[in-house]
Amino acid sequence: MSSRGLEGVVAAESSISSIIDGVLTYRGIDIDDLADNASFEEVIYLLWHGKLPTQSELDQLKKDLATNASIPQEVIDQIRLYPKGIHPMAALRTAVSALGLYDQEADIMAEDINFQKAIRLQAKIGTIVTAFARIREGKEPVSPNTELGFAANFVYMLTGESPSDIAVDAFNKALVLHADHEFNASTFTARVTVATLSDMYSGITSAIGALKGPLHGGANEQVMAMLEEIGETEKAEEYIQNALNNKEKIMGFGHRVYKDGDPRAKHLREMSKRLTQITGEPKWYEMSVKIHDLVEGQKGLKPNVDFYSASVYYSLGVARDLFTPIFAVSRASGWIAHILEQYANNRLIRPRADYVGPQKQEYVPIEKRA
Ligand SMILES: CC(=O)SCCNC(=O)CCNC(=O)[C@H](O)C(C)(C)COP(=O)(O)OP(=O)(O)OC[C@H]1O[C@@H](n2cnc3c(N)ncnc32)[C@H](O)[C@@H]1OP(=O)(O)O
Ligand SMILES: O=C([O-])CC(=O)C(=O)O
Numbered sequence: 001m002s003s004r005g006l007e008g009v010v011a012a013e014s015s016i017s018s019i020i021d022g023v024l025t026y027r028g029i030d031i032d033d034l035a036d037n038a039s040f041e042e043v044i045y046l047l048w049h050g051k052l053p054t055q056s057e058l059d060q061l062k063k064d065l066a067t068n069a070s071i072p073q074e075v076i077d078q079i080r081l082y083p084k085g086i087h088p089m090a091a092l093r094t095a096v097s098a099l100g101l102y103d104q105e106a107d108i109m110a111e112d113i114n115f116q117k118a119i120r121l122q123a124k125i126g127t128i129v130t131a132f133a134r135i136r137e138g139k140e141p142v143s144p145n146t147e148l149g150f151a152a153n154f155v156y157m158l159t160g161e162s163p164s165d166i167a168v169d170a171f172n173k174a175l176v177l178h179a180d181h182e183f184n185a186s187t188f189t190a191r192v193t194v195a196t197l198s199d200m201y202s203g204i205t206s207a208i209g210a211l212k213g214p215l216h217g218g219a220n221e222q223v224m225a226m227l228e229e230i231g232e233t234e235k236a237e238e239y240i241q242n243a244l245n246n247k248e249k250i251m252g253f254g255h256r257v258y259k260d261g262d263p264r265a266k267h268l269r270e271m272s273k274r275l276t277q278i279t280g281e282p283k284w285y286e287m288s289v290k291i292h293d294l295v296e297g298q299k300g301l302k303p304n305v306d307f308y309s310a311s312v313y314y315s316l317g318v319a320r321d322l323f324t325p326i327f328a329v330s331r332a333s334g335w336i337a338h339i340l341e342q343y344a345n346n347r348l349i350r351p352r353a354d355y356v357g358p359q360k361q362e363y364v365p366i367e368k369r370a
Contacts, residue, residue, distance in 0.1 A: 001354065002353070002354040005256070007256065011183055011188065011349070012183075012191075012349075014182065014183070014338070014341060015027070015050065015341070016047060016180060016182075016334070016337050016338060016341060017047075017180040017181060017182050017334070018182065019181075019182050019257050019258070022258055022259075022260050022261065022263065023263065024181070024263050024264065026043060026046055026047060026179065026180055027046050027047065027050055027051070029046070029052075031177065031263055031264060032263065032267075034046075034176050035173055035176055035177055035264070035267045038176055039058075039149065039150075039151075039172060039176075040149075040150050040151055040172050040175040040176055040179070040330070040333075041053075041058060041061050041062050041065065041149065041150055042058060043175075043176050043179050043333065044061065044065075044122060044150075044179070044333045045057060045058060045061050047179060047180055047333050047334060047336075047337035048115070048118060048333070048336065048337050048340065061119075062149060062150075063146075064119045064123070065119060065122060065123045065150055066123070066144065066145075066146040066147070066148065066149075066150075066153065067123075067146055068119055068120050068123035068124065069123045069124060069126070069127050069144035069146075069153060070124075070127065070143060070144055071095075071099065071124050071127045071128055071131065072099070072102040074098075074101075074102060075095055075098050075099055075102065075128070076131055076135075076141060078094075078095070078098055079091065079095055079128075079131055079132050079135050080135055082094070082132075084136070087212075087321060088129065088132055088133065088321050088322055088324075088325045089208065089211070089212040089218070089321075089324050089325055089328070090212070091128075091132045092125075092128060092129060092132070092208055092325050092328060093205055093208040093209050093212070095128045095132065096121075096125065096128065096201065096204055096205050096208060097201060097202075097205040099121070099124060099128070099201060100199065100201030100202070100205075103117065103120065103201065105117060106199050106200070106201055107199050109197070109199075109343065111343075111344075114200065114339075114340060114343065115340075117200050118200070118336045118339075118340065121200060121201070121204060121332065121336065122332055122333060122336060125204075125328065125329050125332045126150070126153065126154045126157065126329045127141075127144055127157060129154075129158075129322065129325040129326070129328075129329055130142065130154065130157035130158045131157070133158060133319065133322055134158075134160075139160070141157070142156065142157045142158075142160045143157075144156075144157060149168075149172075150172075150175070151168050151169075151171040151172040151175055152168045152171075154171060154326075154329065155167050155168060155171055155316075158318075158322075159317075166275075166278065167316055170271055170275060170312065170316055171316070171326075173267065173271060174268070174271070174309060174312060174313070174326070174330070175329070175330040176330075177264045177267055177268065177305065177309075177330075178264075178305065178309075178326075178327050178330035178331055179330050179331065179333045179334050180331070180333065180334030180337060180338075181305075181331075181334065182257075184216065185210050185211075185213075185215075185216050186207040186208070186210040186211040186216060186217065186331065186335065187207065187331075187334060187335055187338050188210075189206045189207050189209070189210040190203040190204065190206060190207035190335045190338055190339055190342075191203075191338050191339070191342045191349065192206075192349045193206040193207075194339045194342050194343060194346075195342055195346055195347065195348050195349040196348060197346065200336070200339055203335065203339045204332060204335055204336070204339075207328075207331070207335045208328055211324065211327060211328055211331060212324060214251065217306070217324045217327040217328065217331070218324050219251045219252055219304070219306035220252070220306040220309050220310050220313070220323040220324060220327060221310075221320050221321055221323045221324050222251035222252075223251045223252040223306055223307055223309075223310035224310040224311070224313075224314055224320045224323065225251075225320065226239075226250070226251055226252075226291075227284055227287055227288065227291075227310060227311065227314075228320075230287060230291075232283070232287070233283055233286045233287040233290050236287050236290045236291050236294065237290070237294060240291055240294045240295060240298075241294075244295075244298060244299065250291070250295050250299075250301070251306070251307075252303055252304060252306045252307030252308075252310065253295050253299070253301040253302065253303055253304065253307065254301045254302075254304065255302075255304045258302070258304070260302070261302040261303075262302065262303065262304045262305055264304075264305040265302070265303045265304060265305060265307060265308055268305065268307070268308035268309045268312055269288075269289075269292075269303075269308045271308070271312045272284070272285045272288060272308045272311040272312050272315070273285050275311075275312055275315035275316065276311060276315050278315070279315045281315070284311040284314060284315065285311055288307065288308055288310075288311050292307070309323065309327075310323060313326065
C-alpha cells in the first residue's frame with residue numbers, strides 16, 4: 001500500500017531541523033529563540049555547521065556573503081532578455097540555473113569546494129531576485145554594498161535606498177523563520193536531485209521549481225491576492241463563507257505536519273500587527289485576523305507560515321509576486337544544508353510505485369487500432 005503524497009513516510013535521517021510535538025527546531029534550538037534573537041547569518045552558520053558561530057566565525061561568514069554577492073554580468077545580461085511579464089520565480093529558477101554555468105567549480109564535489117559554492121550561491125540568490133525586480137521596472141540593478149549584512153543588503157538592492165532599521169529587522173526575522181523546515185517538498189526535491197550526485201546548482205534549481213507552486217511557497221502570494229480581492233474586513237465573512245461552501249482551499253491555512261498550528265505563524269502575526277500599524281494600513285492585519293478566526297472556527301484549520309507573511313511583506317512595500325522569491329532566498333540556506341547532508345551520506349533516492357494500471361496487454365499494430 002502506498003501513502004498518498006507520502007504522508008507520514010519517514011524518508012531518511014536528518015540532523016538539521018526537527019518538528020516534534022509541534023515544536024520546530026533548527027539543530028535542536030527552538031525557532032522561538034532564534035526568531036527573537038538570531039541574525040539570518042547566524043542561522044545560516046547553524047544550519048550548515050551544526051552549531052552557532054563564534055563572533056569571529058560569524059564575522060567571517062558575513063564578510064564572505066557580502067563579498068560574494070555580485071552576480072556575473074552575463075547573468076544580468078540574460079535577465080534583461082527574459083520575456084516581459086514572467087513570474088519572478090520562473091526568472092529565479094532560470095537565473096540560478098544560469099549562475100551554475102559561470103561557476104567553474106559547479107561540478108567539483110569535494111567537501112571544502114561545496115562549502116565555498118554554498119557561500120557563493122547563498123550570497124548571490126538575493127542579488128538575482130533584486131536585479132530581476134529592478135530590471136523589469138526599467139531600472140538598473142543595484143550592486144551589493146559589502147558593508148551591509150544580508151537582510152539590509154537585500155532591502156538596499158531592492159529599493160536602491162538605505163534601509164530603515166524597522167525594515168531590516170523585519171526582513172531578518174522573516175528570513176530566520178523561513179530558513180529550514182525538515183523534509184518539505186522543495187527540500188526533498190533538492191535532496192532527490194543531488195542524491196544522483198548531480199551538482200548543487202541543479203539541486204537548488206529544482207527546489208525553486210518545487211517551492212513555486214501554490215500548495216507550497218507560492219501560497220504567500222495567493223494569500224495577498226485574496227486579501228486584496230476581499231478589499232475590506234467587512235467583506236471577509238461572505239468571501240470566506242462562499243469559498244468554503246464551494247470547497248475551495250483558503251491559501252495560507254492547513255499543513256501536512258502541523259495539525260495544532262505552525263509555530264512560525266504567531267511571530268508573523270505579531271509582525272503583521274506592528275508593521276500595518278506603522279504603515280497606517282491596519283486593515284490588512286485586521287482582515288487577516290478575521291479570516292483566521294473564520295477558517296479556524298469553521299474548519300479547524302490554522303494558519304501556516306504563508307498566511308501572515310503576506311501582510312508583512314506587503315507592509316514592507318514588496319511587490320506581491322516577490323513574496324515567494326524572498327521565501328526562496330531564505331530557504332536556500334536550508335536547501336544547501338540538506339544538500340551538504342545528502343552528499344555526506346549519500347544513497348540514490350528511488351522509491352517504488354504501486355502499479356495499478358492494466359497488465360498483460362498486447363501490442364496492437366497501428367493499422368489495427370480503433
Ligand atoms: C510553506 C508551506 O508550504 S506551508 C503550506 C502552504 N500551502 C497553502 O497554504 C495552501 C493551502 N493549504 C493546503 O492546500 C493544504 O493544507 C496543504 C497542501 C498545505 C497540506 O495539505 P494535505 O496534508 O495534503 O491535506 P489535504 O489537502 O489532503 O487536505 C485535507 C482536508 O483538509 C482540507 N483543507 C486542507 N487545507 C485547506 C485549506 N487551506 N482550505 C480549505 N480546506 C483545506 C482539504 O480540502 C481536505 O478536506 P477533505 O478531507 O474534506 O477533502
Ligand atoms: O513543511 C512543509 O510541508 C511546508 C512548510 O511549512 C515549509 O516548507 O516551511
